[in-house]
Amino acid sequence: MHPIKVDEIKSVKGIMEIEIPQLEQTSSDETNSVKKMETEIHQVEENSEADSLEGKEITAKRGTKPPLNFLAIxxxxxxxxxxxxxxxxxxxxxxxxxxxxxxxxxxxxxxxNKNCFIVFARKLHITWIENSSYWKWTKEEDICEEYSEDIEVAELLGVCWLEIKGEIRTIDLSPGTVYEVVFVVKMLHEDRCRKWNYPVTLNLILPHSKKETRYENLAEKPRGKWFEIQVGEFKMTPENVGEISFQLEEFSSDWKCGLVLKCAVIRPKN
Structure with missing residues (x-):
């Protein structure tokens, strides 16, 4: 594996619907003001159908064109x-x-043809994860076998204060698209953990501190199988340019165990 080469980028140029310098500008402006990033999104939307002649010759159908800003990502x-x-x-x-x-x-x-992201457990912020009495890291055979990557999952051994957080920049998401954020988790069989008496709280915090909250009862979920918990959804508009955070929490005095955390997924809602 090595960094993307210049000649590789040039050969992809005809596939893009806008010129590479515009894509690089999109990436470099991430640290500027929200107003400037909003302008960039508008520019991408306006130019999304302006194919170059070379791009039309290489890609005869829409399905073979990657999203506009994949090189910037x-x-x-x-x-x-x-x-x-x-x-x-x-x-x-x-x-x-x-x-x-x-x-x-x-x-x-x-x-x-929309951008999506998977944030694996090791990149999420898990309270008490450094204490081996409360959490442990383990590996699952069904995760990313084709990538030859040793992806770890986090298994909850027992806590009262359950808190899992993650965040992602929205500048890399596809404009005008409704996205959902989900956690992918598994509940161990009942002989390995006690029943959960309280639902978990799920928070999605959008730019400008707009917050969505919902609740999920994990006691009703199947055991021993991966399933998804939806945190919330939002539309990728200029007002949502910035950073979003997503959380799973349960702070009752009950001790909780048996939850296995794989990842969080940010994807278009079908």
Missing amino acids: LKDANITIHASSPDELCNQLYKGVFIEPKLLMYYVEKML
Whole structure:
């Protein structure tokens, strides 16, 4: 694996719907004001149908074009991209690529051609995770076998104060798209943990501190199988440019155990 080469970027240029300098500008402006980032999003939306002649010749159908800003997203990733063929490139993005090894994955939702992200447990903020009496790290065989990556999951041994948090920049999401955030978890069989008496609280905090809250009863969930817990949803509009955070909490005096945390997924809502 090595950083993206200049000649690889040039060969992909015809696939893009806007010029590469515009994509790099999108990435570099992330540290500027929200107002400036809103302007960039408007520019991307206005130019999304302005295909170059070269791009039209290489990609005869919409489904073989990656999202506009995929190069900006992968700019600092230590990966090799399949630049010689639009189809191979898109298949690579559909499968997913690690922006941060074992921590953060970027992929493209095939049917909608939209940007998505997976934040694995090691990148999430888990209260008491450093205490081996409360949590332990373990590996699951069904996670990312095709990437030859040792992805770890976090198993809850027992806490009263359950708190899991994550965050992601929305500048890399697809404009005008309704997204949902979900945690992927598993409940161990009842002989290994006690019943949960209280529902967990799920918070989605959008830019400008707008907050959505919902509740989920884990006691009613199947045991021994991965399932998703929806945190919330939002539309990728200029007012939501910035950073979102998502949380799973339960602070009662009851001791809780048997929860296994795989990841959080940010994806378009079908």
